[in-house]
Amino acid sequence: MHGLTLYSNPQSRGRMVHWMLEELQVSYETIWIRYGDDMKSDAYRVINPMGKVPALMHGDLLITECPAICAYLADRFPRHRLAPPVDDPRRAAYLRWFFFAAGPLEQAITARKLGWKVPPERARMVGFGSFDETLDTLQQAMLGGPWLCGDNFTAADLYLSSQLGWAMQEGIVPERPGFADYVAAAFARPAAERANAFNDANIAEA
Known part of the structure; x- marks a missing residue:
């Protein structure tokens, strides 16, 4: 699995994902996407057809939707206990x-x-x-x-x-x-x- 790349804008829900990544203490790259033409561009719509942020690439895996990204990261990096295990009540x-x-x-x-x-x-x-x-x-x-x-x-x-x-x-x-x-x-x-x-x-x- 390769690294983590977050597509975001500092005035968006992407702040939640940055917070999540900081909780996990993992290395990641941030690519800032401007509102307007950049976010609605054909190039970015390859990442997220909705033309919205945030979007996370984890190696070849793409995750969009802020709660889905946070849930994915919590399960993918269990050492920090940001999600109870499946067998935990x-x-x-x-x-x-x-x-x-x-x-x-x-x-x-x-x-x-x-x-x-x-x-x-x-x-x-x-x-x-x-x-x-x-x-x-x-x-x-x-x-x-x-x-x-x-x-x-x-x-x-x-x-x-x-x-x-x-x-x-x-x-x-x-x-x-x-x-x-x-x-x-x-x-x-x-x-x-x-x-x-x-x-x-x-x-x-x-």
Whole structure:
């Protein structure tokens, strides 16, 4: 297996993947892709037909979609314990909340940000039901603390805290008990700080 190459933009979800790579302490290359013509170019669409970032090449393997990339890396580099093993009972909670963050939560945040109104009688047609129900459910995820799988920080925490932190910063998600502390603890991790500093330093280039 050859090296890791991340295609990203410092003002994108690719920050999550940089954070993940920093948690793993592996060497990787970053190729910055500018929004606009570069990201929609024929050359980049060979990497990702959607014309979006991030995308990760691991040798000859291509992985797109931020949660898929994070989950792949967690399983591919198990030494850092960012995903419970398949036979670990905590794997159930890990998968549950990882997919919840990537599905209902992100959809609910996007809908609220764009002002989409879901009629109550149509709530069962959307994966998140309602915005308030989604946040009520999210609070349950934090009951066992400090992380989704108890004492072990995982890729699911990385992804969830990234989504939640951005949504709170944008004023989309209101403060609820535990939300701010959870995000702050995640963002205080040295790997998160390194990833954010690296992206901030490259905003002018990309």
